[in-house]
Amino acid sequence: MSVTLTKNYGDLTLLFVSDIHGMWTELETKVNTTGLDSTDVASGWATWAMVTLEKDTDYTMGLTSSGIVRFYSTDNTFVFAHDTNAKITYFKINGTEVAQVDTSANFKVKKDVFFYNRSTVYGLSYLIGYEKPVLVYLTSTTIQVEQNTNTAHRTLIVFPSGPIAVTEDISATHKFRKLVTSATANGYSTSHTGAADSGMKSGVTLTANTWYFVYAVIVRGGDDVGNNYIMVADSVNPTPGNWSTLDTSYGSGGWVYLGMFRYGHGGAQTTTMVPFIQDHQGWLTFTGRAASGNFFGIRVASTTISSTSYTTLETFTAANSGDAAPANVSIIKGTIRPVGDGDSDFHGAIRITDGSDVTLWELPSFGSNLSDNEAHGWEFKLPNVGLKLKGRRGVNASEDWDVTAYISAVLDEWV
Amino acid sequence: MGTLAVTRALVSNTNPTEAQFDTMRTDLLNFFNAASMNQNNIATGGMTYASLASPVANNVTIKWTSSHATIQYVSADPKLKIQNTQGDIIWAHRTGSTITEFLSLRSSDGAIEVWGQMTINESVGNQTVGLQWLLSRYRKPRLLYSTDDIITVESNGPNSDESLIMMRDRLCKIVDTTCSLAVDANGETSGDTGAAVSGRAAAIARTANRWYYIYAVRVQYGDDNGGTYAILVAHTTSPETSNIATLNTAFGTGEWVYMGVIRNGYNDGVNTNIIVPFVYDECGYLRFTQGTSAGQPAGVTMATATDTSNLSYDLVIGNAAAATIPPVATRVIFGGHRESHGFELHYREIASLENHFITSGCYHVTELSTLAPVVYMEVPLLSGYRVVVVIGNVSTTKRITVFGLLDHYL
Numbered sequence: 001m002s003v004t005l006t007k008n009y010g011d012l013t014l015l016f017v018s019d020i021h022g023m024w025t026e027l028e029t030k031v032n033t034t035g036l037d038s039t040d041v042a043s044g045w046a047t048w049a050m051v052t053l054e055k056d057t058d059y060t061m062g063l064t065s066s067g068i069v070r071f072y073s074t075d076n077t078f079v080f081a082h083d084t085n086a087k088i089t090y091f092k093i094n095g096t097e098v099a100q101v102d103t104s105a106n107f108k109v110k111k112d113v114f115f116y117n118r119s120t121v122y123g124l125s126y127l128i129g130y131e132k133p134v135l136v137y138l139t140s141t142t143i144q145v146e147q148n149t150n151t152a153h154r155t156l157i158v159f160p161s162g163p164i165a166v167t168e169d170i171s172a173t174h175k176f177r178k179l180v181t182s183a184t185a186n187g188y189s190t191s192h193t194g195a196a197d198s199g200m201k202s203g204v205t206l207t208a209n210t211w212y213f214v215y216a217v218i219v220r221g222g223d224d225v226g227n228n229y230i231m232v233a234d235s236v237n238p239t240p241g242n243w244s245t246l247d248t249s250y251g252s253g254g255w256v257y258l259g260m261f262r263y264g265h266g267g268a269q270t271t272t273m274v275p276f277i278q279d280h281q282g283w284l285t286f287t288g289r290a291a292s293g294n295f296f297g298i299r300v301a302s303t304t305i306s307s308t309s310y311t312t313l314e315t316f317t318a319a320n321s322g323d324a325a326p327a328n329v330s331i332i333k334g335t336i337r338p339v340g341d342g343d344s345d346f347h348g349a350i351r352i353t354d355g356s357d358v359t360l361w362e363l364p365s366f367g368s369n370l371s372d373n374e375a376h377g378w379e380f381k382l383p384n385v386g387l388k389l390k391g392r393r394g395v396n397a398s399e400d401w402d403v404t405a406y407i408s409a410v411l412d413e414w415v
Numbered sequence: 416m417g418t419l420a421v422t423r424a425l426v427s428n429t430n431p432t433e434a435q436f437d438t439m440r441t442d443l444l445n446f447f448n449a450a451s452m453n454q455n456n457i458a459t460g461g462m463t464y465a466s467l468a469s470p471v472a473n474n475v476t477i478k479w480t481s482s483h484a485t486i487q488y489v490s491a492d493p494k495l496k497i498q499n500t501q502g503d504i505i506w507a508h509r510t511g512s513t514i515t516e517f518l519s520l521r522s523s524d525g526a527i528e529v530w531g532q533m534t535i536n537e538s539v540g541n542q543t544v545g546l547q548w549l550l551s552r553y554r555k556p557r558l559l560y561s562t563d564d565i566i567t568v569e570s571n572g573p574n575s576d577e578s579l580i581m582m583r584d585r586l587c588k589i590v591d592t593t594c595s596l597a598v599d600a601n602g603e604t605s606g607d608t609g610a611a612v613s614g615r616a617a618a619i620a621r622t623a624n625r626w627y628y629i630y631a632v633r634v635q636y637g638d639d640n641g642g643t644y645a646i647l648v649a650h651t652t653s654p655e656t657s658n659i660a661t662l663n664t665a666f667g668t669g670e671w672v673y674m675g676v677i678r679n680g681y682n683d684g685v686n687t688n689i690i691v692p693f694v695y696d697e698c699g700y701l702r703f704t705q706g707t708s709a710g711q712p713a714g715v716t717m718a719t720a721t722d723t724s725n726l727s728y729d730l731v732i733g734n735a736a737a738a739t740i741p742p743v744a745t746r747v748i749f750g751g752h753r754e755s756h757g758f759e760l761h762y763r764e765i766a767s768l769e770n771h772f773i774t775s776g777c778y779h780v781t782e783l784s785t786l787a788p789v790v791y792m793e794v795p796l797l798s799g800y801r802v803v804v805v806i807g808n809v810s811t812t813k814r815i816t817v818f819g820l821l822d823h824y825l
Contacts, residue, residue, distance in 0.1 A: 017425040024421040024439070031419045031446075035458030046457075048471045055480040068509065071479040076502030076522075078484040079514060086508040089517075101506050105517040105531030110538040112584060117525070124535055128549050129581040129672065134823075147656050150583075150669055277795055279745040279823040281699045285795045289771060296771050296795065333793075335772055377759075377773025379792060408772070409746075409795075 058083075118162030118227055122149075130158055132415070134278040135214055135259040137287075141273065143214070144170055144178045145231060145258060153177070157216045157229060160253035164218065164227050174198060175224075179214065179231040181206060181263075181273065187230050188250050192221030198231040201249070208271050209264035209298075210321040213237050213328075215246070218254040231258065237326045238414045259415050265290035266323060267299035267404075274298060278415070283333075285409040294406070295335045295377075300324070301389065301405040310351055310390040313405050317386050329384045331411040336378045338391070339402045347394040348401040350378060355386040384410075419446045419456075540585025541643045543572055553581060554697065555825065556589075558629055558675040560704075563689035564597045566629065566677055568647060580631040580645050583669040587633055587645035589613075594629065594647035596621045596679060596690065602634040602646055603666055611639035613647040616665060623687040624680035624737035628653050630662070633670040647674065651734055653742050654824045673824050676701065682716045682737040683707040691715055695822075702748070702819035712750025712789045714816035717802070726804040726813040729765060732796065740796060744820035748793045751804050754812040755787055761803040762794045771800075791818055 006026060008019045030036065053059060055073040060066045060083070067087075070079050080089065086103040099109045112123035122130075133148040133155050145155050154167040155177055170178040175197055179185075183199030186192050196219045200206070212233045219228040234249070236242045238257035246255050259278045264270035268290040274297065275288035286297035300323035301313040318327040325332050336350055352361040363378055380389070393401045421442045424435050446452055471477060473490035483501040488494075497504060499522065506518040519528040533546040544553070556571040556578045568589055572579045578589040594613035602611030611634040615621060627649040634644040650665065652658050654673040662671055675695050680687040685707070691714070692704045706713040717738045718728040731739045740747055751760035751774075762772035774792040794800075804813045 015431075017423075017427045017431075020425060020431070020439075021423055024423065027443075028419045028421065031452065031456045035456055037458040046467050047475070048467055048477050049475045051467060051477070052482075053477065053479045071484040071499075072502075073480075076483060076499070077505050078479075078497070078499035078502065079505045079507055079509075081505075081507040081509040081514065083509050089506050101518045102531070103508075105508075105515075105529075106534065107518050107527075107529040107531065108534040108537055111536060113535050123584065124546070125540075125581070125584045125586075128553065129555075129583065150659055150663060277745045277823075279699070279821060280825070281821065281823075283746065283821065285746055287795045287797055292767065292769060294771075337773065377770075377775065379772075379774060 115162035118159070119156070119165045121165060122156055122163050127158055127163060130156065130163075131280055132256070132258070133157065134280055134415075135261070135276075136278070137261070137273070137276050138178070140275075141181045142174070142178060143231075143261060143273075145216070157256055157258075159216075159218060159229075159256055161218070164229050166228055176228060176230055179233060181233065185217075185230055185232040187219040187222045187224055187228075188217040188232055188254075190221045190251075194222050196222055196224035196228060196230050199233065201232050201234045204233065204235050206263050206271070207321065209262075209266055209323075210235070211237070211260050211262055211326050213260045213326075214258045215250065215255045216258050217250045220251055220254065233261075235320065237320060237328050239327045257414055259284065259412060260326070260328070262286070262298060265294070265298055267291075267294065267302060278412075282412045282415040283409055284412055284415075286407070294404070295337050295408065297334070297406040297408040298323075299404055299406050300334070301403070303391070303403055305348060305391050305393045305401040305403055308393050308395050310349075310392045313389045313391055313403060315355075315386060315388045316382060316384055318384055325384055325407060325410045327384075328412055328414040329410040330413040331381055332384050332407055333379070333381050333409040333411075334389075335406050335408050336380065336389070336391075337404045337406070338377075339404075347397050348392050348403075349394070350403075351390040351392075352380060352382065353388045353390060355388065357388065360387065379408075419443070419452075536585050539642050540582070541579065541588045542586075543574065543577065543579060543588065544586070548573070549581065549586065553579070555672070555674070556580065557695045557697065558677065558693075560677075560690065560692045560694070561593070565593055565595045566647075566690060567592050567594070568674070580672055580674075582631070582633055582645065582672060585633075585642065587631070587643055589631060589647060590634060590639050590644035591646050594649060596627065596649055600632075600646055600648045602637045602639055602644075603632040603648055603670075605636060607636040609637050611637055611644060611646050614649065616648045616650040619650055621679065621688070622651075624682045625651060626653075626676050626678055626734045626739070626741045627651060628676050628741075628743070629674040630654075630666065630671045631674050632666045635667055635670065649677070653734070655742055675822060675825060676741050676743055678703070678715050680715075680737070681707050683719070687737075695825075699822045699825040700819060701822055703817075706750075706816065707814070710787050710789070711752045711814050712791065712816045712818055714750055714818035717749075717815045717817055719812070719814040721810065721812040723806075723808050723810045725806055726815060728802045728815045730796070730798060730800050730802070732798055740817060741820070742796075743822050743824045744796045745823040746793055746821040747796050747817060748791050748819040749802050750789060750791050750814075750816040750818040751802070752787065752789045752812075752814045752816075753804055753806055756806065756809055756811055757788060758807075758813070759805040760790050760792055760815075761801075761805055762792065763801045763803055765799050765801050796820070 055071045058068045058070050060068050066083050068081050068083050089101045090097050091099040112125050114120050114123045133146045136144045136146050149156050153169045156165040166176040168177045174180050179198040185199040187196030215232050216229045217232045219225050262274040274286050277285045289296050320326045350363045353359050391403045422438045425431050477486040485498045487496045503522050504520040505516050508515045517530050556569045559567045561567050568578045578592050580587050590611050591613040598614040600614040601607050604617040630648050631645045632648045634640050678691040694702050703714040720726050732742050733739045759775045761770045763770050772794050774790050802815050
């Protein structure tokens, strides 16, 4: 310590009051006004517990290219910086480097990165190879989301806010990974209470010949709130214009589009889910038909063609119901099934045009059929942009041509 | 600031008493010992870190004014906690008054902001590319046909002749890109020694007219067991969900990634033990590029005959016989052929014998001897269905092939 006090007295002089007062004044000034400094105290004299570091002040470590720690009160940032010359900052645990920020602002991590507000099992590496799970048709009233992890009955879905994995054996329950169309979804709203359940969005009912869009939605209300999700069938398709609506329904970043199903074959059986296979490439392929005599999928046209001039069978305009595919479909794959009424000499032609009736594709007349009252068939793939499917009877045909057309598969570009 | 105020009861021209000195002494001791002295009695900037007791004790908070920013070692967990209750935490470079952020912890949501590139898994896996490259450019490399025995895999990295595969927890480089059905793989099975080799999985034989599923498997044994390499391994087990446990046993849990399916043998009675040439595209479509005979559909024969009857093939999904279709497919492209005559290719439900899809081979009655129609149809892969070449009653050669498929598991 080097606090000094002026000494104005001695053995041979009188001790005056002013001498003592002077010393006290010096001491008071030192501790009350000037303040003690490091040279006044021993090394290690003070503890950190009694220290509050001043904001907007550099606390430096090292002399050359020094590191600083500083709290900037202007924007409340807490800054660890290398001053003047950029140097590597290391993060170590048990003396082993686990990460560093190098001199080019690159952040290098020795191991994986996990998203701790969500699933802590699946790191960033896993997510690079992640594939969104597909919907699986179970029955005419139930669908599930596939297992896409190594763990039995577990499905991982990456939301904008991070990955969530849910494990549920759907042979016993339907809660997270299985959707029953007779159930009303619960848990997707912050106002919901009770156990979560997958199902139809509140207020959305099944209507004949309509498409429904299935979303994985983070549970925000009720008993299962947290890192769980349910499946919700909605009437709102996932095209960008609807994202704000979906954000309102499910929370911003709280939903992921999984796929869709079709309720109603068109023609016959208009109030049942059409069996399907959804694949990871976005194709939704129908594997069931309405009734005997129909092809796979959704019947969009059924016409008896008696004219030798082209008749429009269907105009493919995007819609969420009826003889159409919704706007999230980019390509429609279909089949055309012309049938005679029993004689062999029926024939005609099929044409595809654009919206202005300009011919894009045409398959000319066929000869007689080879199998008993069976017909020919063609496959078509069309962009879902308003193209027309047309047909006409052959000029020399002896009978009319009954033509049906089906959507057998669609490419869902938002899967 | 604590205030030192010493009581001065001294009187001029009077000797101080012991009590007066005791009072002054007590005032002084109280100031220093009774916690009235604080940091404000220390000169601003006048104290060095060395003056503070070191190390910082457990659970002591190093705090800044207003206590927004703190550093604390919490001994209970234990953890080193760097906290800012008001704003971001930033690792930066500073020149003068200019702060250049390098890494930030965003206060609004706790997100990490990286201002340069980010690299993960530096201590495991291949380090050829960084995270941004993986996110922007990476795609699983396609299988490529090479010879009757060999397939390879495309280069998909930034460097030529480099095939990278994203495993479950790391990036690996395929160390041997030549996978031969004629050799055993090495490096994926316990007890393997020496250099890693792509090939057939342990105990998997090469059998005529079978499908082989190709997996990228991390090298876990032998010379190349460094955690950064993978090989291509052919197995007869498909990657269906029900087979995950089997594949985990064969290759190690999470140590494999499905790459595609190949076909060994045309099932034409002649070329039964060679790889059928193919092309895989990025959309998961597998298409065979050669057939058995000129003028007939490409692909693997499911049925063929020369007679006056319709030709039928009842779909068998699996890999236990020659005329099967692998279950990885969701849609199959069948090829149909009839020599010199027209025909129809039907996709027929066996139970009802009704057609759910038809396509037709065009012909002209005056050109019967010169036209040999070949048609294809793409249908969903379903059990209980039959593909039929419908011909009428003239004896001709017919064939049904699998021309391609959409591989759902890619």
